[in-house]
Amino acid sequence: MTKQTLVTGGAGFIGSHLVERLLAQGHAVTVVDNLATGRRENLAGVVDHPRLRFAPVDVRDFATLAPLMTGVDWVFHFAGLADIVPSIQSPLDYHTTNVDGCAYVAEAARLAGVKRVLYAASSTCYGLPDVVPTPETAAIRPMYPYALSKFMGEELLLAWHGIYGLPVLSLRMFNVYGPRSRTSGTYGAVFGVFLAQKLAGKPYTVVGDGTQTRDFTFVSDVVDAFLAAARSDLSGMALNVGSGGSYSINRLVELLGGEVVHVPKRPGEPDVTFADTRLIASRLGWQATVPFEAGVAQMLQHIEAWRSAPVWDPESVREATRDWHKYLSPRG
Secondary structure, X not given: OOOEEEEEOXXXXXXXXXXXXXXXXXXXXXXXXOOOOOOHHHHOOOOOOOOEEEEOOOOOXXXXXXXXXXXXXXXXXXXXXXXXXXXXXXXXXXHHHHHHHHHHHHHHHHHHOOOEEEEEEEHHHHOOOOOOOEOOOOOOOOOOHHHHHHHHHHHXXXXXXXXXXXXXXXXXXXXEEOOOOOOOOOOOOHHHHHHHHHHHOOOEEEEOOOOOEEOOEEHHHHHHHHHHHHHOOOOOEEEEEOOOOOEEHHHHHHHHOOOEEEEOOOOOOXXXXXXXXXXXXXXXXXXXXXXXXXXXXXXXXXXXXXXXXXXXXHHHHHHHOHHHHHHHOOOO
């Protein structure tokens, strides 16, 4: 059956992939994106699709947002600010966008009688986990404002489920990568950093000794998880979305090929991210299918997209992460 769907942040990295899949499956899609971090070119392949509507709206503009929810079956909430350092520098921006924005989305969906709300949560809520693979029951320890704001958004949406019966599922994503991953001027995700360095013929700035591992999860698998969540009748809980493995930065460098220069380890970063995905497998029947090596190969096929991304070196990394070290280093 055709569903009326709304994707906040639908011009962003993951959101645009979801929009393409929803359209391919016959659904109607309204994209809500103020283009603060999203890009119209992410939707270039579907821009003229007859079942696509684009609304250049900020989710904090409740008066404009609420009417867009009328008649909508599924809401996917991806809109928000990402990255660690900007959240340290501008915490109130992250609160208003990622927390207040969730409140407006939740209330607009409630008033419109939306049937499903799927929230793009973050595994950063676990901070430095005691248990690996990390289950949904692990302690919540957000280490910086971005992580805190994403978890607060999750809590707010789940509160709307508990109080008003809004059917919400929160998916805590681990280290998502794939074509169209962000290329902003902010120092951030490792793939964007490394691919720009590879194009420029510069060494990869590997943090520490590179033995730290990450649960790199390919974007198509993440889209599959959100669609499984939308089709289900499960609500009122959070589920991990991970690849089923954890891969070292050194392994990533090996697959990309190239020289390395090391930069200091950063406070608040875990040595391992690795999702325990047994709950989502049992409740939604979902598991990732894209092997890490195949995902990296796809990234290399699309490497030209990072031609305009910043090329970082040890000095610029040091400067970009100065506030990270200043505010997140342990205090005696």
